[in-house]
Amino acid sequence: MSALLEIRGIHKRFGGLHALNDVSLSINAGEIYGLIGPNGAGKTTLFNVLTGLYQPDEGAFTFNGKDLFRKKPYVVVESGIARTFQNIRLFANMTALENVMVGQHVRTRTGVIGAVLRHPKARAEEAGIKVRAQELLDYVGIGRRHDELARNLSYGDQRRLEIARALATKPTLLALDEPAAGMNPSETEGLKKLMEKVRADGVTILLIEHDVKLMMGLCDRIAVLDYGKKIAEGVPEAVKNDPRVIEAYLGVAPQ
């Protein structure tokens, strides 16, 4: 089986800082792939270069057989990669429903002419966007908050809304940057169920998370980054016991 996403030899430097140093991963279709590492390891930077927000210096991204190296964000989204942000970035003054409607931009076509004339096709598309947006809100469990401004949602609901908005782009790979950060245990449990549901519906998940317990129970495979380098990769149990990983996290070699 060939990988859904192939990340090969990626380098990213910020001035003198080597934020990503020869990172290679391959993510298979249908798995939940975890990415862990201490703060500042380069996890978010990997998301940023993958989704086209930053320009990587060297390397290759191949997604579904398609080259995505240094492509514009909308090309990446069109190809089927969607993401959320570590520090939530919703359209704060739009309603929850509108946020998800914006997410469908890339999968819809109506332009100025269609918007002004509102011909049957444009009308049908617009109605479809609305219905789909509500379905996605229901799917992530915040359907009743559809009319609420995004910034008035609770923290947990904002995280869910970000996932709904990302799913609206119809991704094959969903990249989540610390979705459980700041959640209480019961919210985290709900989030875990949601991610399992998303995966069951055929979306591959690339997940950055600190909550080790959550990661161990959820991920099929985990990679560990430290100072921009991949120091371990494998099934959760093996990674957990890898001496280099323990050292990276605890700062000392295990006895």
Place this chain on the structure above:
Amino acid sequence: MNFAFMKTRHGKAITYAVLAVILALLPWMLTGGFENGKSWVRAVDFALLYIMLALGLNIVVGYAGLLDLGYIAFYAVGAYVYALLNSPHLAAILPAWLIGPNFIVMLVVAAVFAGMFGVMLGTPVLKLRGDYLAIVTLGFGEIIRIFLNNLDRPVNITNGPQGINNIDKVHFLDIDFGRPMEWLGLTFDMVHLYYYLILAFCIFIIFVTLRLQHSRIGRAWVALREDEIAANAMGINIRNVKLLAFAMGASFGGVSGALFASFQGFVSPESFVLMESIMVLCMVVLGGMGHIPGVILGAIIVSITPEILRDVINPLQEGIFGRRVVDPENLRMLIFGLAMIIIMLLRPEGLWPSKRRAREFHEHDEEAQA
């Protein structure tokens, strides 16, 4: 104010009907009710031109969140395109088929031309935001004006500071908009005829704006304003969506400018100074950024107030002091400045904001009090 009644289907129909009757009769109420009624109708005609400008700028500033301080340049482009193709000035140089085109074709040309200038401004500023964007757009507005001022040499295109005279009035549907016309026992003067003409285009532009606002494109603009990085990551082609906002806004300005040139019969660079850009921006901000009724209200207030001042202040001064102490034109800036300061302090969201914006500002108040 309570608009609940107007939200029902029935109420909506009645509201629109009343509005239509008022708009149809307005010029006659003015000419019948005031001694200098014609100059009032003229002021209303200008107010309508400003409404189009404000709605155009509203797309750029209100929806897409791109601060543009040189917007009047597009009004200038529309005005000069109309002037050059509908006056004797270039008639000797240009091929005959280009001179005095069909009116609708002419307006499309003005809109497209202004839209192209919008893209011309938009392309180099794609990466700029906020203050930087404001400075560059301000410079752009001035550059266009200076070009118009100096393009009389080596080839005389714009006729420099003297401007272009003898611009033809609109001829359309067998009506000469420059001549008084008898109809239904009423004498339609030029200001009346232009009132209906400009009103028609104004309604068209309102319609287009409304449709765009509630569409995939309108949502993309708002998303861009809310968070450019998130909009980018959601697959919105930021470059295209920004350029589209600049082009749409500019084309509204172009249409307004073309109507202005034909109405006025004369254009010169003086009409397109920075102060005009600022005035249009004030209309948008004062009325309520991103809210169509608010923007229209802002345009009416800002453009009509000086006329009212002229008619009120002068008799008042003469009554009290026996002579004119201050020029109403000076007072206008004073009152205007004060009004802006007061409104921005008391109602930063504008006089008639959208629900979204009102919520945005008022919830901040509640948070501050809590």
